[in-house]
Amino acid sequence: MKLLKRLLKIFFGIVGMVIIAAIIALGLDKMGTRYLKIKNVPASNNSTYLITNVNIIPMLQDTVLANKMVYIQDGIIKSISESLPDKEVEIVDAQGKFLLPGLIDMHVHVWDKYELGLYLANGVTAVRNVWGIPMHLRIKEDVNNDKILSPHFYTTGPKLTGPEFIGDDNLNLTSPSEAKDKVISYKDRGYDFIKTYYGLNRDIFDAVVEQAAISKMDIVAHPSQKVPFSYHLNPQIKSMEHAEEIVQQPLQFNLDTIKLQSIIDSLSNSKHSSYCPTLTVFNNIYQMMINDSILEAEPLSYMNPLIKKVDSKNQFNRWHNAKMEDFSVVDRIKNQHDFHLEIVAQLHKAGVPIICGTDAGIGVTLPGFSIHKELAFYKEAGLSNYEVLKTATVNAAQTHSIMNQLGTIEEGKVANLLLVDNNPLMELSTLENPSSIFIKGRKINRKTLLSFKEKAKNRKNLIASALTYLENLLIEK
Structure with a gap:
């Protein structure tokens, strides 16, 4: 009986260490991608801009709309024009670059x-x-x-x-x-x-x-x-x-x-x-x-x-x-x-x-x-x-x-x-x-x-990825 208790103690000890190691690996992986959190990216909370001096490739036809302005409000394209909107808005001077979807x-x-x-x-x-x-x-x-x-x-x-x-x-x-x-x-x-x-x-x-x-x-x-x-x-x-x-x-x-x-x-x-x-x-x-x-x-x-x-x-x-x-x-x-x-x-x-x-x-x-x-x-x-x-x-x-x-x-x-x-x-x-991208209006x-x-590049998340795949095998199979 003492031997059994000892073996169980060792077993649960090993299981506990594996669980702790898994939590640490997943935690480190989560910390490693903090740079993608919206609050950690410069200007990422802004989704309203006026893009000026831009050549637009709208992808509705094979053409370039030269020297236009694109007004983005709350992540949506509100207008495409040649004049400023009435309200104040942060301006992105495209300097003659090309904008496409x-x-x-x-x-x-x-x-x-x-x-x-x-x-x-x-x-x-x-x-x-x-x-x-x-x-x-x-x-x-x-x-x-x-x-x-x-x-x-x-x-x-x-x-x-x-x-x-x-x-x-x-x-x-x-x-x-x-x-x-x-x-x-x-x-x-x-x-x-x-x-x-x-x-x-x-x-x-x-x-x-x-x-x-x-x-x-x-x-x-x-x-x-x-x-x-x-x-x-x-x-x-x-x-x-x-x-x-x-x-x-x-x-x-x-x-x-x-x-x-x-x-x-x-x-x-x-x-x-x-x-x-x-x-x-x-x-x-x-x-x-x-x-x-x-x-x-x-x-x-x-x-x-x-x-x-x-x-x-x-x-x-x-x-x-x-x-x-x-x-x-x-x-x-x-x-x-x-x-x-x-x-x-x-x-x-x-x-x-x-x-x-x-x-x-x-x-x-x-x-x-x-x-x-x-x-x-x-x-x-x-x-x-x-x-x-x-x-x-x-x-x-x-x-x-x-x-x-x-x-x-x-x-x-x-x-x-x-x-x-x-x-x-x-x-x-x-x-x-x-030069930059806009994702839901947020400029990067x-x-x-x-x-x-x-x-x-050369990220160190092999264990975290393996655990993610193991989760898939356990849940989906």
């Missing part, structure tokens, strides 16, 4: 609050997170309650798959009734959208779509290989993800432009869904194969340390080993990436709305920074600069009704704005270094944005 990344994976600062620093003022876990509901609450500076934050629930286990990062559904219950639960808990993934068979897929319509939740679809590709052309599905899925599923890895045309036609005829190509994340497979030291490169210091240690390393090893076994795989991946550019060109030609998404936050795809690479790929595919900008502004904002207040500069819209030195209709690279200058990058 803040960028929107429609396919991200957020792992901590540091990444929110990285998105802002790269001109991204709204994100659609497409792998929801409980942490994201807390972030969403903080953002909506104006506790932290962050892009507008929208999130799907967990990734929904069928009965077959394909990884603990997915939610396995075993029956139509369970599928409906999950959709209802995600709506009640505050998730914005439903994310469908690999492995959904016809019965379960139908149940998800049916309940999503009843619950008024849009679906973001990573196409399932268990149903025909055309099965995703459903009015409840507002966007389909990844150009590579067109290659892998209906084309069966056959890079055939003639067969591609029929797929493009079906997408064009559906008239209710956008396409999110995520070219960057696939191209990064190629980058990993041609750069053996990519994990040690300076840009990877901006990745979440848990993701870098686990996912980045695993993905690198996978493709490095594939290259070692058969070097021709390098050319195969490069050729497929080039075909993805053709897919984007054909989608655009057919009038399918293209929305910018990067798949940032996994592998070696950097939060925030990657949007500039994605936009450059659309330019390479043949889109004009204006058409490229549409993918990350007005097209993105029109995908879901809850985002319609974003994406253009016009009276009544939320003042999520990006001020840049040069004209992005001529030079897309100017987006990479904003370049110096502060650069500090957000530095704060996120």
Whole structure:
């Protein structure tokens, strides 16, 4: 009996120390992102400004409105004119710079609050997170309650798959009734959208779509290989993800432009869904194969340390080993990436709305920074600069009704704005270094944005991130 008591004492002592260590790790992580609290950012409590001497790219048409004034009141664009309002207001002299809607990344994976600062620093003022876990509901609450500076934050629930286990990062559904219950639960808990993934068979897929319509939740679809590709052309599905899925599923890895045309036609005829190509994340497979030291490169210091240690390393090893076994795989991946550019060109030609998404936050795809690479790929595919900008502004904002207040500069819209030195209709690279941004009307200058990058670099929150993921496994499974 004495031995048992001693063992129990040791056990509970260890459990207690683990709990204390967890509390400390989470507390340190929370302290580490204090710089994003609105009260800690200079001028962040002010959301009323008059921007003068500014050239506006409204994204309503391919034009520049020269030398205008934009009056922002309580975070909303109240007027666009050539004269001052009657009341006194703080003036921001834009000095002939260019003002456009803040960028929107429609396919991200957020792992901590540091990444929110990285998105802002790269001109991204709204994100659609497409792998929801409980942490994201807390972030969403903080953002909506104006506790932290962050892009507008929208999130799907967990990734929904069928009965077959394909990884603990997915939610396995075993029956139509369970599928409906999950959709209802995600709506009640505050998730914005439903994310469908690999492995959904016809019965379960139908149940998800049916309940999503009843619950008024849009679906973001990573196409399932268990149903025909055309099965995703459903009015409840507002966007389909990844150009590579067109290659892998209906084309069966056959890079055939003639067969591609029929797929493009079906997408064009559906008239209710956008396409999110995520070219960057696939191209990064190629980058990993041609750069053996990519994990040690300076840009990877901006990745979440848990993701870098686990996912980045695993993905690198996978493709490095594939290259070692058969070097021709390098050319195969490069050729497929080039075909993805053709897919984007054909989608655009057919009038399918293209929305910018990067798949940032996994592998070696950097939060925030990657949007500039994605936009450059659309330019390479043949889109004009204006058409490229549409993918990350007005097209993105029109995908879901809850985002319609974003994406253009016009009276009544939320003042999520990006001020840049040069004209992005001529030079897309100017987006990479904003002069300042406005998020819900709050002005953040370049110096502060650069500090957000530095704060996120080489952060030490591996344990806190692991605990957050453990929480997800305990709650969602």
